[in-house]
Every structure is written in C-alpha cells, then in structure tokens.
Amino acid sequence: MYSDLQLTEDRPVYIQVKDYMKRLMLKGGLQAKQKLPSTRELSTLMKVSRSTVLLAYAELEDEGLIYAVKGKGNYVSASIETPEAAANWELDWTTEVSEYAIQAEQYDLMKHGSGAERGEISFTSIAPDEKLFDLHNVKRAFLDRMSLEGEVLLNYGYAQGYRPLMNYLLRYMENKGVDLRGKDILITNGFTEGFDLVLGALRKKSGKALCENPTHHTAIKNLKLHQFHLTGVNMEPDGLDLKQLEHELEASPYDLAYLVPSYHNPTGIVTSPAKRVEIIRLMNKYQVPIIEDGFNEELRYSGSHVSPLIASMGKGNGLVYLGSFSKVLFPGLRVGWIIADAALIDYLESMKRARSIHTSTLDQSLLYQYLSNGNFEKYLKRARTEYKRKYELVVRCLKQYLPMCRISGAGGLHLFVQFPSEYRTRELLAACKVKGVTFTPGDTFYLEPGQGVNTMRLGFSRVSDENIRKGIRIIGETAAQMR
Amino acid sequence: MYSDLQLTEDRPVYIQVKDYMKRLMLKGGLQAKQKLPSTRELSTLMKVSRSTVLLAYAELEDEGLIYAVKGKGNYVSASIETPEAAANWELDWTTEVSEYAIQAEQYDLMKHGSGAERGEISFTSIAPDEKLFDLHNVKRAFLDRMSLEGEVLLNYGYAQGYRPLMNYLLRYMENKGVDLRGKDILITNGFTEGFDLVLGALRKKSGKALCENPTHHTAIKNLKLHQFHLTGVNMEPDGLDLKQLEHELEASPYDLAYLVPSYHNPTGIVTSPAKRVEIIRLMNKYQVPIIEDGFNEELRYSGSHVSPLIASMGKGNGLVYLGSFSKVLFPGLRVGWIIADAALIDYLESMKRARSIHTSTLDQSLLYQYLSNGNFEKYLKRARTEYKRKYELVVRCLKQYLPMCRISGAGGLHLFVQFPSEYRTRELLAACKVKGVTFTPGDTFYLEPGQGVNTMRLGFSRVSDENIRKGIRIIGETAAQMR
Incomplete structure (x- = not known):
C-alpha cells in the first residue's frame, strides 16, 4: 500500500495523491475512523514531498473524507462506507431499448x-x-473574444443563438439574395441537429417525403428515423427529373421535400436556374415545404455564381434553409443555422432549448470573431x-x-x-x-x-x-x- | 447609388464594398451584362481607396458575379437573375407543426x-x-491544446467523445467510487442532451415514470415531451418517502425513475445513506432503471462526503448516471456525460451521431486541458x-x-x-x-x-x-x- 502510487505527468502530484487515498477509502482499503499515515510517513512511502501530502490531506478534509484530531493525526470520516453490493442487479439493456435506438x-x-x-x-x-486551417487566426479570434466578454461566453447563453453571430449570418444570407422579411434564424449544432429538429417539428400528414435519388446518406438515415416513407426522384445532369417529380406530386401528397440544389451529395450536380424556378413552382402548387441543404455552396470551382434556392423565394415562406460551414471551415466547431418562417423558428427554438439548451457559446463566438475579423474570405480563397x-x-x-x-x-x-x-x-x-x-x-x-x-x-x-x-x-x- | 455605402467598423472595408455591390446585383439594381463603374469612379463615389475597390472587384470576379473585359472594364455576369417572385407561397406554419413542437x-x-x-x-x-471564472486559465488551456493538436480539434471528431476527456472523466468517476466494469461513457451537449437521448433510447412498456415531487422542471418538461406519465414521490428531509415509493412500485410497473439524490433541485435535500441503499434495493426488486442526475455533487458546504448513487451499484448495471459541470464550471461549454452499461452506451452513441454527429471538440478539449492542468480543484475550492x-x-x-x-x-x-x-x-x-x-x-x-x-x-x-x-x-x- 502507498508505495505503489504511479505518477502520471498530466496532473498535479498532490491531486494524484489525494485521488489515490480517496480510492483506497472508497474501495475499503481504508476503513471508516481508521487513522491515516502521518504526512511524514506517507511522503517517504510515496516518494513525494511532505508539502504535497499536506496539500492532499487538506483537500481530503475539504471534501469531508477525512478529519483531523489535534495532536493525534488524520482519520477517515465516519460516513465512508464500502459500497453496498447491488452487483446482482443485471438488466439486459438490449431488450430495454426503443425501436428508435x-x-x-x-x-x-x-x-x-x-x-x-x-x-x-x-x-x-x-x-x-x-x-489548410489557419490556426493562428483561430487563436486570435478566441483571445479577442475572450478578452471582450469571456465571462459572458462561459456562462449560459440563449437557445436561439449568440446574437452577434445570428446578426452576421442574417446579413450573410441577405448578401446571397435572401429576402428576410417574415423570416428568422436559429443556431444549431451543425446541419445534422438542424435537420433533426426540423423533421421533428413537422406534422405528419401523409408521412411521405421526397428527395433526390441518390442523396446524402445521413439525411436518408434521419428521414427514416423520423418514420418518413421516402420517394426518390432521379437526377439528371442539370438536376431533378422534373417529369418524374410532377408525376410523384400528382400521385400522392407529401409532407416535405429534402433537396440539395448546389453541389449535390453525392453527384456534385448543380441544379440549373431554369429547373430551380420550376421546382419552386411545383412545390408551391402542391404545397410541399422544401428543406434546402446549403452545405457546399461556397466551394464553386467553375461555372456561374450559384445562389441558394431560398434566394429565389422572395418573401415566400415555404422553404426551410439549413446552412453550415462544416465543409468549408471547421467541422469541429459544431455550428449550423436554420433560416425559415419566423413562426416555425419560434417552435424550433423551444425544441432546441428542450434538447440541448443552446449551442456552445464558445464555438459560436469564436466563429463570429473569426468571420468578422475578415479571415473567412481569405481562408476561402486559399481553400x-x-x-x-x-x-x-x-x-x-x-x-x-x-x-x-x-x-x-x-x-x-x-x-x-x-x-x-x-x-x-x-x-x-x-x-x-x-x-x-x-x-x-x-x-x-x-x-x-x-x-x-x-x-x-x-x-x-x-x-x-x-x-x-x-x-x-x-x-x-x-x-x-x-x- | 454607391454614395450611400455605410461602413461599419467590424469588417474589412473591401468586403463591405463587395457585399454592397453583390446586394445591388441580387436585388436588380445592377442587371446582367451591365457595366460596373470604373474602380476610380467607385472609389470617389464611395469615399474608399482605389485599392479597396480593386480588392472588392477581384472577390466579385472570384465568386463568378462579374467578369472583366480587357481594356473595357467590368461587367455583371450573364447568369445573375433577379429573384423569381414566389412571394405568393405562404404556408401557415402554425398548422404545419407537430404535437411535439x-x-x-x-x-x-x-x-x-x-x-x-x-x-x-x-x-x-x-x-x-x-x-469567479478564472479566464486566464481557460485561455491558457485553449492555447495549450491548440498548439498541441489544433488541426485535429477543428476537424470532425467522434460521436462517443474526445478520447482524452472520456478517459479523464472515467477516472474521475472511478475516484467517486464507481465500478466501471461493463460500463462505458458518452459525451453529450450537457445534461439536457444526455437526458433527452436516454429518454429516447428507452423502450416504452408501461409508459410511466417515477420522480421526486417536486423536481427539476426541465426534467419534468422532457419526460412529458417523451410522453411519459409521471408519478411523483414526496420528499422528506432525508430524501424520498420510501413508504410511498414502495406503494407506487407495488401498484404499477414503471419504465424508469428519475432521481436527484444529492443537493436535489429545488429542495436542496441530500438523500441519506440508509435511504440510498433502500432505494437501490427497491428499484432492483421491481426492475426499474434509475436515471441519476449528478448535477450538483461538487457543491457540498456542510455534512458528510456525498457519493453518487451509482457508486453504490457495484458492477450492477441498472443505473444510468448523467454528469455535468454546468453548475460548477462553465455552462457556456456544453459538455456533459453519461455513464451506463456498455450495451446501452453503444445505442446512445448511434443516436448521438444521428442527431448532432458529436459534441464540439473545442469545448471538450478545452475542458480536458483545463481539468488536467489542475485548475478545477483550485477553482472549485475558491467557488x-x-x-x-x-x-x-x-x-x-x-x-x-x-x-x-x-x-x-x-x-x-x-x-x-x-x-x-x-x-x-x-x-x-x-x-x-x-x-x-x-x-x-x-x-x-x-x-x-x-x-x-x-x-x-x-x-x-x-x-x-x-x-x-x-x-x-x-x-x-x-x-x-x-x-
């Protein structure tokens, strides 16, 4: 006992000593009311300095695990008990889990x-x-923002998002031609949470959803997990097969259409301007809300400038846009956004609050500062x-x-x-x-x-x-x- | 036109010029194939330097929005179209949303x-x-970690969590007396996501859940959102009314019990050691899995040392523990964890991946570095x-x-x-x-x-x-x- 303490380099020594002693007590190696070794003895046994042991004992006392008796030494608290054996409680979790899981x-x-x-x-x-990551600028953005309002960033934030980032992204979308009247924004933990929230927010009527075939496999997974029956529309080199699309829309009602009009995953196809207009017309006619996945918009190498579909909607509100910088900037920062009708965003905000309170304020504020320092444009150019x-x-x-x-x-x-x-x-x-x-x-x-x-x-x-x-x-x- | 450019201080000027011009094109103020003002003209009109305009035009060309004709000037791309009016597409979202929303x-x-x-x-x-936040140490932890593996932190991580943090927390829980055999860990976006995931993972049999009455209102909300019918057990000064608990367990089957045994919200009550043993015995007898909320464990001011309930379970697997530092450290970092049977964690990991891919690696790695730098103990003492x-x-x-x-x-x-x-x-x-x-x-x-x-x-x-x-x-x- 004691001499088998193995020190690692990544934590202060007194904490390792404290943890060692604590483990002994919890596992019954030291019993309630038992006397501990003196600080001098323990320092010799463990080959650490006496001041380290003193610090460790002070921490243990502070946690209520030991108590000192003046002139006598330190003792294990009376309340320490060896854990009750509930070891026989074995649930078979494979039969306890839901169909969803x-x-x-x-x-x-x-x-x-x-x-x-x-x-x-x-x-x-x-x-x-x-x-390609410009770590230097990321570090600077972090330090800039922490110096400005570090305390605020580390405490609770708001479910809808970090206001400066929300404003930045609203302007960013406006610059893509989006008419923001009647619309609002919600910050999410990336595209995936945004999509999951929107699917959970939609009332199931037919229980059927349209999508491109092929399409993003995570989207297929999440649509299925939300119990949607999927109808795939074939892809032509300039986007959806419109004849098939209209045929499907005529044949059956749909609750939603999930579309990736720009740099589609996996085909990389950009839907042509003419087809975009026609898609919106058809969806409007059959009143099928569009969920637009704008994940790759920034990575154009050739061809004309591409706007998102939502930019062609005017102040119409039938489209829910999901944005993300994960393919362009830093996916480790889990930040995405939803632009949609303000009434829908209001529901989504409450759902977001119920599920994860809010997206990391640190991620949001770092991203905001990085963007507003003007790094994004330079980075994007290089990338x-x-x-x-x-x-x-x-x-x-x-x-x-x-x-x-x-x-x-x-x-x-x-x-x-x-x-x-x-x-x-x-x-x-x-x-x-x-x-x-x-x-x-x-x-x-x-x-x-x-x-x-x-x-x-x-x-x-x-x-x-x-x-x-x-x-x-x-x-x-x-x-x-x-x- | 042009002279109404209003500069803000938070973005590079050339980007503001670029955005101004882009907005004009998208809103029809500049039409396809129209000639742009010369860089000299625009610089005079906008009262910005000519090099700023040159930079802005270069960006616009890069985005495919304008093209240069040698010796003639710059022109708006042929593909720019004024948005189609789909303004008449008005959905009433209040009738489109689900009961859940x-x-x-x-x-x-x-x-x-x-x-x-x-x-x-x-x-x-x-x-x-x-x-109380020690921003200095938070900054240092960030810079330490970024210098070590910044590129890794900013790219995609793993659904289960950031390995060094997972290992740290496993050891941390072991130091609280938890027997980790057969158990595993999942990192979540705070307690709330963890709770939501666990509720979604449980198969509904009776559709009934037990909890303390009163209890944490977010937990009540989420249990109701998952369509559980709640039975509340009254609180006595040393924890649950055990007579009522046994009575309820006899009267009806339950799918789960949600419990806050330490520093309960809102009553602040710490369940006594004797009652803890009895609670585990009863839940085992009636095979009702416990979800333990350990949110406040660190903030003991008086009384004995408190272990989580899971520390009394031995290698039994009937309890799912939800941990969080949000009340102690930094809630702005959305990091919590689940300790449970490894088979259950395996399902939860896939659910987590489907819903938000993973928790911010930046938050996780910053927290890990902060903890392993030994800051937590010092901070906790002060707090x-x-x-x-x-x-x-x-x-x-x-x-x-x-x-x-x-x-x-x-x-x-x-x-x-x-x-x-x-x-x-x-x-x-x-x-x-x-x-x-x-x-x-x-x-x-x-x-x-x-x-x-x-x-x-x-x-x-x-x-x-x-x-x-x-x-x-x-x-x-x-x-x-x-x-």
Whole structure:
C-alpha cells in the first residue's frame, strides 16, 4: 500500500495523491475512523514531498473524507462506507431499448459501413483538409473574444443563438439574395441537429417525403428515423427529373421535400436556374415545404455564381434553409443555422432549448470573431484554390485511368463516378481494399437496393496529390482486371 | 447609388464594398451584362481607396458575379437573375407543426415563465457566478491544446467523445467510487442532451415514470415531451418517502425513475445513506432503471462526503448516471456525460451521431486541458468558499426576515423555502416584482396544480451580498404585509 502510487505527468502530484487515498477509502482499503499515515510517513512511502501530502490531506478534509484530531493525526470520516453490493442487479439493456435506438444503431454507417484503416489511401472522407486551417487566426479570434466578454461566453447563453453571430449570418444570407422579411434564424449544432429538429417539428400528414435519388446518406438515415416513407426522384445532369417529380406530386401528397440544389451529395450536380424556378413552382402548387441543404455552396470551382434556392423565394415562406460551414471551415466547431418562417423558428427554438439548451457559446463566438475579423474570405480563397487544384487533378486522373466512366461534380470536396452497367463497385472496393485503397460505394446513397451499384463517390479533400494519382491508378488497374 | 455605402467598423472595408455591390446585383439594381463603374469612379463615389475597390472587384470576379473585359472594364455576369417572385407561397406554419413542437413551445418556461428584468434583484438563476471564472486559465488551456493538436480539434471528431476527456472523466468517476466494469461513457451537449437521448433510447412498456415531487422542471418538461406519465414521490428531509415509493412500485410497473439524490433541485435535500441503499434495493426488486442526475455533487458546504448513487451499484448495471459541470464550471461549454452499461452506451452513441454527429471538440478539449492542468480543484475550492459564504448569508437573512418559514438545502446554488400553508408565493411574487425583486415560485417544480403553492426557490449564486440582504428583506416585509 502507498508505495505503489504511479505518477502520471498530466496532473498535479498532490491531486494524484489525494485521488489515490480517496480510492483506497472508497474501495475499503481504508476503513471508516481508521487513522491515516502521518504526512511524514506517507511522503517517504510515496516518494513525494511532505508539502504535497499536506496539500492532499487538506483537500481530503475539504471534501469531508477525512478529519483531523489535534495532536493525534488524520482519520477517515465516519460516513465512508464500502459500497453496498447491488452487483446482482443485471438488466439486459438490449431488450430495454426503443425501436428508435435499434434503428439508429442499424443505420449507423460508422459502425456498419466500410471505414478506412490507417495507412490506406482513403477517398471516403469529404471533411476539409486540416492542413489548410489557419490556426493562428483561430487563436486570435478566441483571445479577442475572450478578452471582450469571456465571462459572458462561459456562462449560459440563449437557445436561439449568440446574437452577434445570428446578426452576421442574417446579413450573410441577405448578401446571397435572401429576402428576410417574415423570416428568422436559429443556431444549431451543425446541419445534422438542424435537420433533426426540423423533421421533428413537422406534422405528419401523409408521412411521405421526397428527395433526390441518390442523396446524402445521413439525411436518408434521419428521414427514416423520423418514420418518413421516402420517394426518390432521379437526377439528371442539370438536376431533378422534373417529369418524374410532377408525376410523384400528382400521385400522392407529401409532407416535405429534402433537396440539395448546389453541389449535390453525392453527384456534385448543380441544379440549373431554369429547373430551380420550376421546382419552386411545383412545390408551391402542391404545397410541399422544401428543406434546402446549403452545405457546399461556397466551394464553386467553375461555372456561374450559384445562389441558394431560398434566394429565389422572395418573401415566400415555404422553404426551410439549413446552412453550415462544416465543409468549408471547421467541422469541429459544431455550428449550423436554420433560416425559415419566423413562426416555425419560434417552435424550433423551444425544441432546441428542450434538447440541448443552446449551442456552445464558445464555438459560436469564436466563429463570429473569426468571420468578422475578415479571415473567412481569405481562408476561402486559399481553400478554393487548393481544392480546385485537387479537383482538376482527380478529373485528369479519372480520364486517364478510368476512361470508360462518366464523372459528375462541379464543386465541393468530392466527385461522383459512374461505371458502365456491368461493373459492381462493391466488388471493386473489396479488390481495391486489398491493395490499400478505399472509396465510398455509390449504392450507399440510393434509396433502394440494387440502385447505383455501378457508382462510387471519391472524396479528395484529405488525400495528397501523390496518393490521388496512385489511388486512382490502382482503382483503374483493378477495374480493368475485373472486366 | 454607391454614395450611400455605410461602413461599419467590424469588417474589412473591401468586403463591405463587395457585399454592397453583390446586394445591388441580387436585388436588380445592377442587371446582367451591365457595366460596373470604373474602380476610380467607385472609389470617389464611395469615399474608399482605389485599392479597396480593386480588392472588392477581384472577390466579385472570384465568386463568378462579374467578369472583366480587357481594356473595357467590368461587367455583371450573364447568369445573375433577379429573384423569381414566389412571394405568393405562404404556408401557415402554425398548422404545419407537430404535437411535439407545440408541446415544446407550451412547456418552454423561458417564454412563459416569470423572467427577471434588468435592474431587478433576481433570485431565479442557479447558474454559476461568472465573476469567479478564472479566464486566464481557460485561455491558457485553449492555447495549450491548440498548439498541441489544433488541426485535429477543428476537424470532425467522434460521436462517443474526445478520447482524452472520456478517459479523464472515467477516472474521475472511478475516484467517486464507481465500478466501471461493463460500463462505458458518452459525451453529450450537457445534461439536457444526455437526458433527452436516454429518454429516447428507452423502450416504452408501461409508459410511466417515477420522480421526486417536486423536481427539476426541465426534467419534468422532457419526460412529458417523451410522453411519459409521471408519478411523483414526496420528499422528506432525508430524501424520498420510501413508504410511498414502495406503494407506487407495488401498484404499477414503471419504465424508469428519475432521481436527484444529492443537493436535489429545488429542495436542496441530500438523500441519506440508509435511504440510498433502500432505494437501490427497491428499484432492483421491481426492475426499474434509475436515471441519476449528478448535477450538483461538487457543491457540498456542510455534512458528510456525498457519493453518487451509482457508486453504490457495484458492477450492477441498472443505473444510468448523467454528469455535468454546468453548475460548477462553465455552462457556456456544453459538455456533459453519461455513464451506463456498455450495451446501452453503444445505442446512445448511434443516436448521438444521428442527431448532432458529436459534441464540439473545442469545448471538450478545452475542458480536458483545463481539468488536467489542475485548475478545477483550485477553482472549485475558491467557488465553494464563495458560495458557502453566500449560502450562509442567505440562511441568516431568511431566519431574520422570514422567521415563519422552513428552509431546506445543504449545498448547491439555491435554497428552498416553505411558507406556512396560508401563503401563496405567486401572489407574493407579484407583490415583490413591483418592488424589484423576483424568485421562482415553488409550484413550478411540482407535478400537479395546487402543489407547492406556498414554496419558493431562491438561487443566490449571482446575487451580490448587498442585494441578498435587501432582496430577502423586501420579500420578508412584503410577506408580512400579505398576512
């Protein structure tokens, strides 16, 4: 006892001594009313200074775990009891959980998907490349804001969001052409919480939802978790197949349509201006609210300027816009936003309060300060240049090594690749994995089994130039052998 | 046009010029293919430097909004269109929202409760006193961690949590006597998200839940939002009325019991060791999982050392523990944790991923670094001393000005006050508000209308000594007049 104290470097020594003694008491190694070693004895046994032991004993007394008797020494508190054995209370949690929990686990791609292993060339991620992060400016933004109002940032904030950031984002959306009359904003823990809140806020009438097919797999998961039946509308090179869309709308009522009009995930397609106008007209006609996912808007490499769909709505209120900088700036900061009709935002605010009180004020204020220091524009310029370079490299490599494929994608951090119909990209993936290369099989993004089995998504943001070349070459060679 | 540019101080000037021009194009003030003023002209009109205009034009070109014709000037992109008028699309969102959204709004005390106004002496808050925050150490923790792995912190993290923090908290709970065998941890956005996740994860069998009466009003709200029917068990000075508890358990099956065994909200009661043992025995006997809210454990001022209930469970797995530092450290950092059976945590992790991907890595890593720098113990000591002093002041003032009342509370940031039965604290509150003093009427925390109408909760953490004296004196005088 005592001499087996093992010190680690990451905590003050007196705290480690205190914790050691506390553990002894709680585990019965030291009993109630038992005398503790003197500070001199313990310091010798533990090979720490006497002042360290004195500090540790003071802390233990402060916590009510020991008491001092003048001239006699320190004793374990009378109230310390060895834990009652309730060890026989064994619940089988697998039978205690809800259908929702079971489905959330089943649909969890991080658990059941094809993850990448260390050392592999992985095209699975569409997260930003952290080498581009301007840490210096992030640190400055933090220190700037902490100096201004650190106490405020660390205490409770408001469910709707941190006011300066809300105002900044409202202006930011206005600059994209959004008419803010009658609308309001809610800050969320990224796109995902925003989407979850909106789905929970909508009254189910038909219980049916429209979406692009293929589409963002997290969105598919969350729509299913909210018990929506999904109808997918096929994608053409300039956006939704409008004939099919109108056909579906005529055939059945829908509670909502989830759409990614710009740099769609996974196809990278930008919906054309003409189709946008028509989509809004149809949704208005059939009174189907649109949930717009604006996640990638900033990452344009070529083609015309793209506005979000909500910018074409005027003061109409049938569209709920979900914004995020997670693909452009820092996903570790969980900050997204919803722009929608003020009445809806009012409900969403109460739901947000009930579920997580508010989004981290630190994240929000750091982001605000970073943005308003003017760092975003500079960062975006640098990031866009770098991603565009990689994007073009991927396109060149694909043309060279996979000349039989059709590729799509005009921006963002990924490209979508369609093989001739006889290919099976899951088989290709299995063969490539052996050679240390992974990608996301495209069927992940489709609603029905058997769809998109000859497609793949290539995320390139975090792959080096050398590995882009090598990886796509390996995919190409492997595909050629499989023919 | 142009000369009405109004510059603000918080953003670089060239960005404000860019945004001004962009807004003009999007709102139709500048039409597709129209020529822009020369940089020299615009600089004169806007009273900004020519280099600023050059920068702004370069940004606009970069965004695809304008194009340059050599020797001629800059032109608005052909693709810019004035927004289509979809202004007639008006949905009535109040009829589009779900029952859940409507209830979340109805139960929202921030909207429908008795909030405090500026300048009032308010005893409504139980948030920590931000004057105690050691900003210096928070800044250092941030810079330490950013320097070590800033890129990692700003990119996507893991749903289960930031590993160093998870390990720290596991050890922290072990030091409270928790047997971690078969258990695991999940990091959440504070207690509230943790509670919401656990409630969503439990299979509804009876649809009934047990709780203390009174209890934490956010917990009542969330239990109701999850459609649980609540049975309240009365509180005695040493914890639950065990006779009533057993009676309820015999009478009906329950899906869960939500308990706050230490420094209960609102009564401040600490459940006695003997009652803790009996509660666990009963819950085990009737197989009712316990959700333990450990929110205030650190704020002990007097009495014996208090362990969480989970520390008495051995390796039994029938209890789900929800931890938070929000009342002790920084609530602006939204970080809480769940300790429970590993199989349950596995489901909760997938639910967490589906709802918000993960908790802010920045918050988690900052908290970890702050804790492992040894700041927590020092801060806690200082905070405890200060809160204890205030606590004792409140007790003295209550005895002086409200001698007819019974008070309870042995720790935390509030006291609970029970008036003789003829008093109505909502009437008292109305009379006190006129005099600039507010508190939380105790009935807020009770399950049934008409209960606790002669009680109030006094949160003292953010009230100055002078205002504590003045406020309680006013409450006392007002109560005397109402007799």
